[in-house]
Amino acid sequence: MWLEILLTSVLGFAIYWFISRDKEETLPLEDGWWGPGTRSAAREDDSIRPFKVETSDEEIHDLHQRIDKFRFTPPLEDSCFHYGFNSNYLKKVISYWRNEFDWKKQVEILNRYPHFKTKIEGLDIHFIHVKPPQLPAGHTPKPLLMVHGWPGSFYEFYKIIPLLTDPKNHGLSDEHVFEVICPSIPGYGFSEASSKKGFNSVATARIFYKLMLRLGFQEFYIQGGDWGSLICTNMAQLVPSHVKGLHLNMALVLSNFSTLTLLLGQRFGRFLGLTERDVELLYPVKEKKFSTWTNTEFRYLEDGGLERKFSLDDLLTNVMLYWTTGTIISSQRFYKENLGQGWMTQKHERMKVYVPTGFSAFPFELLHTPEKWVRFKYPKLISYSYMVRGGHFAAFEEPELLAQDIRKFLSVLERQ
Numbered sequence: 001m002w003l004e005i006l007l008t009s010v011l012g013f014a015i016y017w018f019i020s021r022d023k024e025e026t027l028p029l030e031d032g033w034w035g036p037g038t039r040s041a042a043r044e045d046d047s048i049r050p051f052k053v054e055t056s057d058e059e060i061h062d063l064h065q066r067i068d069k070f071r072f073t074p075p076l077e078d079s080c081f082h083y084g085f086n087s088n089y090l091k092k093v094i095s096y097w098r099n100e101f102d103w104k105k106q107v108e109i110l111n112r113y114p115h116f117k118t119k120i121e122g123l124d125i126h127f128i129h130v131k132p133p134q135l136p137a138g139h140t141p142k143p144l145l146m147v148h149g150w151p152g153s154f155y156e157f158y159k160i161i162p163l164l165t166d167p168k169n170h171g172l173s174d175e176h177v178f179e180v181i182c183p184s185i186p187g188y189g190f191s192e193a194s195s196k197k198g199f200n201s202v203a204t205a206r207i208f209y210k211l212m213l214r215l216g217f218q219e220f221y222i223q224g225g226d227w228g229s230l231i232c233t234n235m236a237q238l239v240p241s242h243v244k245g246l247h248l249n250m251a252l253v254l255s256n257f258s259t260l261t262l263l264l265g266q267r268f269g270r271f272l273g274l275t276e277r278d279v280e281l282l283y284p285v286k287e288k289k290f291s292t293w294t295n296t297e298f299r300y301l302e303d304g305g306l307e308r309k310f311s312l313d314d315l316l317t318n319v320m321l322y323w324t325t326g327t328i329i330s331s332q333r334f335y336k337e338n339l340g341q342g343w344m345t346q347k348h349e350r351m352k353v354y355v356p357t358g359f360s361a362f363p364f365e366l367l368h369t370p371e372k373w374v375r376f377k378y379p380k381l382i383s384y385s386y387m388v389r390g391g392h393f394a395a396f397e398e399p400e401l402l403a404q405d406i407r408k409f410l411s412v413l414e415r416q
Contacts, residue, residue: 024354027237027347032203034186034194035122044119046214051115051126051190055107059324067098081304084289089303096312106317110155117190118214120207126190127183127211128154132165141165141179142410143217145208145235149226150331152393153189153321154182155314160399164406172403176410181215183208185227187330189321194330200337201227202348205234209242218242223406225249225394227334233377236355237348246353246378247409249360249394249402253373273372277386281361281368295364295391309397352376356416358383358409360402364391382416383409 033039075087113128132141144164146157157180163170164178185204187193194203208231212220221244224232229250236243274282289299298305306315322328344350357378361368363386371384385405390398 025351026240027202027234027351029206029238031121032206033122034196034199034203035192036195039122044122046118048116048118048214051117053107053110053115053190055103055324060103063103063323064098067094070094080302081289081299086302086304092303093312093316097316101313101316103320106313106320109158110317113158113161115190118211120210120214121203123186123194123207124192125183125186125207125211126154127181129215130161130165130180130182132177132179134166134168135177136174139174139177141177143212143215143220144178144180144406145212145220145222145232146180146182146395147208147222147224147228147231148182148185148188149224149228150188150334151318151322152226152396153318154184155318155321156393156396157182160395160403163399163403167403167407172407176407178221181212183211185231185331185334187333188327189325193327193333198337200334200346201230202234202238202346205231205238209235209239212242219244221245221247221410223247223249226392227338230338233353234348236353236357237351240353240355243355245356245358245409245413247358247360247406249362250365250392251359251369251374251377252349253369253377274370278368278370281363282370314396353378354380356413357381358385358405358412360385360387360394360405362387362390362392362394362398364389366392383412 072091073087076083080086113130115126115128117124117126119125135141146160148154148156161180161182163172164176164180167177168174184191186199186207219242222232222235223246224230225248229248230252232246232248233251236246289304295305295308298308306312322331357374357380359369359371359374359378359381361371361384371381374384375381383405385408387394387398387401387405390401394402
């Protein structure tokens with residue numbers, strides 16, 4: 001009996017090794033059409049058009065009328081943020097939104113960076129493109145695509161952009177100066193939503209790759225968290241020869257090993273390759289909400305600690321990008337298209353990534369991803385950092401820390 005168990009175990013390990021060993025495969029690039037109706041035989045308009053965010057008194061009046069109809073439900077006593085958004089604090093936010101929030105002023109802030117649109121695969125794709133105001137002699141800027149997630153937007157990068165494009169004037173060295181492109185995921189904000197079923201992260205990655213080519217970049221760097229981490233991962237799987245470096249602050253690592261480690265890591269973490277810090281950050285695996293994606297202790301506060309890291313103007317600007325464009329439904333379809341197919345059913349979920357990778361592990365991320373897990377999916381991981389603070393919305397919450405880690409990753413990459 002024991003011999004049979006031993007032989008079965010050895011055979012199982014051999015099969016697992018054969019299946020999981022490194023294979024530098026890529027996703028097929030393919031093509032798509034996501035606009036309404038059938039694809040025209042005419043060549044798609046590849047022009048890049050300036051775009052400006054606008055509003056009107058009518059739009060603001062409509063908003064105020066809707067806010068005035070807000071219906072209040074009292075919260076449970078002493079519930080703080082344990083049952084979601086505390087409605088006592090929500091009343092304060094609603095009052096600020098109705099009486100103090102200046103959307104016209106925020107529109108001016110949004111227009112501080114150049115906005116553009118271009119048609120790709122039948123969809124009008126929105127993006128901002130920020131070039132350095134000045135460059136050291138003999139330097140060229142490094143093109144960096146930064147991709148947001150849900151419920152975020154391109155706006156969450158507004159505070160990190162000057163640190164990347166104009167580092168010297170923000171107390172950083174000019175060793176790395178970036179040219180930053182931040183698109184809106186189709187169906188989010190100002191990017192047109194797909195008219196067809198099946199529009200997922202791989203299709204988005206291909207569209208963003210075509211966007212970079214259209215802007216004249218044959219090689220570039222990419223960075224993302226939340227959906228942005230998956231889209232950037234897919235870009236690296238589609239066109240690894242064009243991606244010079246991939247930096248992430250979240251990773252969706254689906255494997256039998258990571259599942260086993262998560263189940264046993266609290267007691268046997270050291271034997272499974274986890275550090276003491278990994279165990280601290282992984283356990284207990286808690287329920288999390290928007291405020292606790294920043295700090296789990298904030299759930300004990302009636303206001304969820306939201307204004308400790310974000311201003312109400314910033315939070316409401318992000319909300320307005322969904323409300324004014326009517327994209328909350330189309331943005332949430334991304335969950336159906338990407339998560340509604342079942343566990344490990346899509347090819348990219350089973351594939352590894354073979355481009356140089358850097359990773360920022362922020363302590364209040366939804367689920368901590370230990371270095372061993374990241375390296376399993378990204379074998380060319382060259383930089384892994386335990387960040388001292390911060391959570392899921394890294395660029396929005398801790399722009400200085402994220403900018404420093406991106407720069408650190410580039411320094412390590414260029415020394416190789």
